[in-house]
Amino acid sequence: MSDQTLPEKIANQLRRDILRGRLAPGDSLKERDKAADLGVSRTPMREAIRIVAREGLITLRPARSPIVAMPDVKAVTDDVEVLLSVEKLSGKLACERATDADIEGIAVITQHMDNNFTTMDPLDMFEIDMSFHSAIAKASHNEPLAEIHSRFLARLWRARFLAAIKRRNRTKVIAHHTAILAALRARDAVAIDAAIGTHLDQLSKDIADVIRREHQDLQDKADQQAD
Amino acid sequence: MSDQTLPEKIANQLRRDILRGRLAPGDSLKERDKAADLGVSRTPMREAIRIVAREGLITLRPARSPIVAMPDVKAVTDDVEVLLSVEKLSGKLACERATDADIEGIAVITQHMDNNFTTMDPLDMFEIDMSFHSAIAKASHNEPLAEIHSRFLARLWRARFLAAIKRRNRTKVIAHHTAILAALRARDAVAIDAAIGTHLDQLSKDIADVIRREHQDLQDKADQQAD
DNA sequence: GTTGAAAATTTGGTATACCGAATCTTGTTG
DNA sequence: CAACAAGATTCGGTATACCAAATTTTCAAC
Structure with a gap:
């Protein structure tokens, strides 16, 4: 067991x-x-x-x-707001404290995603995406920070997943990840801040979109609730 | 009940x-x-x-x-690192979204602290201090953020308390709070970022100090453990 | 037929009993 | 006398039984 x-x-x-x-x-x-x-x-x-x-x-x-x-749109927006801040802090700290092995691990994930993004199952793709973000949080070498990060990632998992399978923005995600990795390699805290900002800005838009649509559906369903 | x-x-x-x-x-x-x-x-x-x-x-x-x-020194340092980031985000958001009533409430707390700091019991004083910080987190109008904030505040409660009763830096704390309040009143995100940075930098030093000392004590005690 | 009240049922909250793993004791043996 | 093993004990993990609050349903009265 x-x-x-x-x-x-x-x-x-x-x-x-x-x-x-x-x-x-x-x-x-x-x-x-x-x-x-x-x-x-x-x-x-x-x-x-x-x-x-x-x-x-x-x-x-x-x-x-x-x-x-x-979660309504406000709740999700609030979560993204926190996640953004947490990831930026993670990125900054990772630039200072990540080991070469940490960076190598992140590079492998990015590479893997880049190689297979045309063929991969959306769910698998998505889990790789998650692991990329978690790896950066871990590379901050600040455990409570990584824990909070994973918690907010989990909260947004569902919304992110719904957003990810709808959109055809995989290439964009990979470009963002590549930029983040490059900044980390250069240990350039300013650049990683900007790159993470760009990435999560996109995410924020996508997620708000999905939630808004879903709430519309739920509203409709509630109006005819019989069961 | x-x-x-x-x-x-x-x-x-x-x-x-x-x-x-x-x-x-x-x-x-x-x-x-x-x-x-x-x-x-x-x-x-x-x-x-x-x-x-x-x-x-x-x-x-x-x-x-x-x-x-x-908690060892690293754990506490990690916590402060996160708290700093969380408070800065709170401050920024509060500058955008705090209501006049929010700000007034924070002003009252600050005032109260300022008026009574010579006579007040350390513990009461301390709880007021906590409520000041919580009020700012609440003024961000981002609930998950406020929740995380209160969690990290709680984690550091003990260390902060030990630091606060030892030091004769009450006037400094009040000066910091006043600066934070002024920035919030002016809704100046840059100024509040700096003011919070100053405040928590001080905190970080004080706390690390106390924990280091305490660990020394615990070490000593462990060496002769008999009970 | 509708409204209201009371009873039954559902459901979470709390207490307790049982189980298995880990630890501590004790006794025996080398 | 030391070391190890076996049994007793302690303690957290899990199951279950009981309770009270809340909801829903039903029956009666207007």
Whole structure:
């Protein structure tokens, strides 16, 4: 058995179900039912729900079932605002403190993405994209910073994913990543700040777009709610 | 009874005990004993421990008792690094989005601190200081940002407190706060960035100092560990 | 037919009991 | 006397049972 604790495994499962869309925003998560589904008891399920809730993917309501979070445009914009700041700080610190091995690892990821972007499955592509950003956060050698970064990345995962599969902007993403990598190689803090700014500006636009559209859909659905 | 949930109340209690020093770094928190102490069962105590652990005040160890966190100098420095960035972003956003009421509230806090700093109890003084910083984070009108801010503030609470009571730098703190308030009033993002930078630079030095000293003590104590 | 109140059901909150792993004790052996 | 092994104990992990609040449903009265 893995060294991962049971609640964490359940949390991963929940996260994946939410991010992949098996659990839609607004769905309720009754701890009894969910626990029965996975064949575990309520205690670890409860803890798992708290874990994911703290990440922002689940909303806890007093005396009600937790539900899958339904971020509105403002919430997502706020998250991007923080993510931008966190990534810029990561980039700056990485320029100072990244080891050569760190940079090499990031280069490999970038290369891999560049080589396969025409053929790759959107989901795989996307996970590589995520790992690129995480690698930079790790290269800051500031653990709490990396932790916050991964938390906000997770919050935006779903929106980013929806944005990524719709748009045909893969080449743009790769260009941005290449620019970030170049700045890191040169250990040029100013350049990496600008490159990250450009990249996340684009992201911000794409995401706001997707969320706006989705909220429209949800609104429509709510208007005819019968079930 | 308050609308605060039981685990949260327990978490507050734990936090206060840790921050006030009733629970020293390294002390173990056996959930059975702790639960019995407060006359509650293990379930809410367990959840409370997780809450505080996630804030960074408690360290969870696999298959062992959780212990009160013992941050080293690097950990604290990392935290300050993040806090600085978060506060700067808060300040910038507050310059754009704070309402007049927000600013007035911050002014009142500053004023209060200025009026009473010669007579006030260190702990009260300190809580006012905290509320000043929290008020600025809130004035950013970015909720996830404010949440992160409060988390890092909590992590550093103890170190800041130890630093604050030792030093006779209250006048300096007030000068800094006044400068931050002035920049906010002028909605001058550049000025507030600088003012916050100055303030937290000072903090960083003070905190590193205290932690270094404390680690020395703990080291000494560990060398003769008998109990 | 609609409205309101009461009862039943659903659901999260809390307590407790059980289990297995890790640790500490103790006794035996070299 | 030291070292190691086996048993006892401690403690976190998990399951389950009970409780109270909130919602929903149903039945009665207007």
